[in-house]
Amino acid sequence: MSGPDDPAHLHDQHPGMRKHQAGDPIDLPSERHQDAWASHELQCPEKRAQFTKALDSIFSVKEHRDTSHSDEHLDKCDFVYDVGASSLKNDFQCRMVLSFRMDVNIMSEVTHRRLNIALQPYYGNTIPALGCGDRKPLGTVDIEWAFCGRMKRYRTTFYVVADVEYDLLLGLPSMWQHELYRVDSEILKRLNAS
Structure with a gap:
């Protein structure tokens, strides 16, 4: 099922946003789009998990270069x-x-x-x-x-x-x-x- 409410299309609804891959820096929305971005983008469990991973990597002391170990830190997170x-x-x-x-x-x-x-x-x-x-x-x-x-x-x-x-x-x-x-x-x- 695809449509305007489909999470796959949310990036199209918010100017200045692009879909990011694991390891890419996150493009933060402009101030006027922050509320819409947060309410739509983080409703989807997959997007929330992606966002959590991105935040964790930003604040991580050790940088993960080997993608086979990139999910290891999740075993310590709720x-x-x-x-x-x-x-x-x-x-x-x-x-x-x-x-x-x-x-x-x-x-x-x-x-x-x-x-x-x-x-x-x-x-x-x-x-x-x-x-x-x-x-x-x-x-x-x-x-x-x-x-x-x-x-x-x-x-x-x-x-x-x-x-x-x-x-x-x-x-x-x-x-x-x-x-x-x-x-x-x-x-x-x-x-x-x-």
Whole structure:
């Protein structure tokens, strides 16, 4: 299916942009096109993975000349996607970290408040929270969510944790359960390496 909304045609819609290959410098859009570029260009998981790789290579201390090793640094990175989260009362867009190092799903307390959803009690032990050490969850919630620009919806239980720096975090078991390897080839590579 090809058309004006097809990600392959997005470069044609934004003057001054060109499709880049791995290893090419990224052409940044002019200031007046930045918002349109960001909202369209980064909706596609493949483009987001490309952008993440490009940023990582810019800030990398060691320059990778051998392309056979160019993806090695990805085994230390988590992926971040824009998702639409929904409850019976609210829908909103937020950021989800796909963590290949964690086995739990976490929702920030702020995101929980924005969704305005009932909190189920949690009486268990502390859980590991990425970037924060072990934390005692405030409770759990079940929500539906979808990758922005995609129709498929997922239902997931999250621990609600205070003072985390991300909206949502999805752990490794849920990535397998939801078959997220079908969404983005970079996810498949990381899952196979885990």
